[in-house]
Amino acid sequence: MAENNLRVLLRERPKDRPGPEHFELSEGPRPTAAKGEVLVRHRFLSLDPYMRGRMDDAASYARPVPLGGVMEGECVGEVVESQHPGFAPGDWVGGARGWQRYSVAPGGTLLKLPKEGGVPPTAWLGVLGMPGVTAWVGVTEIGQPRPGETFVVSAASGAVGGVAGQVAKQMGARVIGIAGGAEKCRYVTETLGFDACLDHRGDLEAALDAACPEGIDVYFENVGGAVQEAVFPRMREFGRMAFCGTVATYNVRPPPPGPNLSSINRKRLRLQGFIVSDHPRAWPVWRQRGAAWIRDGRLKWKEDVVQGLENAPEAFIGLLEGRNFGKLVVAL
Structure with a gap:
């Protein structure tokens, strides 16, 4: 039987500090990929301060998360099903989105991660992301x-x-x-x-x-x-x-x-x-430069890894209070 899709939804908009009551865990069927799409099983979720702004219904550079919608966030994971010629099951990709176990995305929006090179997958959410x-x-x-x-x-x-x-x-x-x-x-x-x-x-x-x-x-x-x-x-x-x-x-x-x-x-x-x-041309430049600096030891970074999607809300609340030490990542 296929694994269900566990998701974290925005239940209520916070007036100031977000708390556990503003989030909701929801479980439903796993989605399927249509033509040109890829189904990704998320393995790591990035938690970042900008997500606090997405919880507000206010004008900004990006649309807010709708009430009842999946919380916004970037993930890396493994391809489970592909209807896109550029990806195959087992490929690791970046660019999958949402506080959830699975997502479907157009193949053109995903980055295939290199299998070699000594760079861990979580680096594409932080130091190279x-x-x-x-x-x-x-x-x-x-x-x-x-x-x-x-x-x-x-x-x-x-x-x-x-x-x-x-x-x-x-x-x-x-x-x-x-x-x-x-x-x-x-x-x-x-x-x-x-x-x-x-x-x-x-x-x-x-x-x-x-x-x-x-x-x-x-x-x-x-x-x-x-x-x-x-x-x-x-x-x-x-x-x-x-x-x-x-x-x-x-x-x-x-x-x-x-x-x-x-x-x-x-x-x-x-x-x-x-x-x-606003700077799309900078992404490949930095990824190439940063990966080289990682390999030669010039670039250092630290990760703070939280286990389990159900713990993402509390970890995010801690992020806004400065409790994390290094790049905050949730292991799914």
């Missing part, structure tokens, strides 16, 4: 650190921040991370190779003054809130800010007031928000 490409775009196309400049990145031990700092380091910048807690800070300096990492739970302003005595040239923003408030006045003239996200504010309703933005004009700063889906 959307978070890695996001870091690559934010650093190389927006921040553009030059040798000797000071590059600061928040959430430095996370999936995006960890890669962003390593890319900036390869470009010759002096890289300062910001993370929560001594363990994460040690990982950022000892494993990822940053020049320093500051614990935002302490006196961040004093730590920034000590680590960046001449100011900050490039800031890669992942957190917002108090961290952003500490960084803004320390930006140098003609500094650049790659505005990726503000996870500290995602559950705050109404949104908190921001810092004094007058320095944007006074210091002639370049502040640019970006969404990685």
Whole structure:
């Protein structure tokens, strides 16, 4: 008998912090592939902060998850059934979607993962997936650190921040991370190779003054809130800010007031928000570069793996509260 399709649905839209009551586990029949489609058995699900925005019924760059709909998320898995000439049962693919055990997708939307090369499948959800490409775009196309400049990145031990700092380091910048807690800070300096990492739970302003005595040239923003408030006045003239996200504010309703933005004009700063889906040409470039760096040992990353789809809601709630350490993945 075919395995049923276990799914996590959006039961209710949260007003601020999501809780278990906003999700619903549902089980139904396994779907089948039509002509040109591929049925994928998901093996790993990526959990990412952007999913919080998809739970709201608000205008954004992507449509919200409908009430009763499957939660949004990217997966890697194995082909079970193929009605597309480019795929066969047993192939591993990326690009399958949804907090669910199975999905059907047009073959043209899936990426066949290489069977050789020493790259684990979960890497295509993190360091070589959307978070890695996001870091690559934010650093190389927006921040553009030059040798000797000071590059600061928040959430430095996370999936995006960890890669962003390593890319900036390869470009010759002096890289300062910001993370929560001594363990994460040690990982950022000892494993990822940053020049320093500051614990935002302490006196961040004093730590920034000590680590960046001449100011900050490039800031890669992942957190917002108090961290952003500490960084803004320390930006140098003609500094650049790659505005990726503000996870500290995602559950705050109404949104908190921001810092004094007058320095944007006074210091002639370049502040640019970006969404990685706007940069399709960057995906193959980074995947080739990142895979090579993995093979030669230059690119490091850490995964936080949760077992079981039924545990995805609680893991996602923890992600928004900073409980995870590294790229958060659910093993199905």
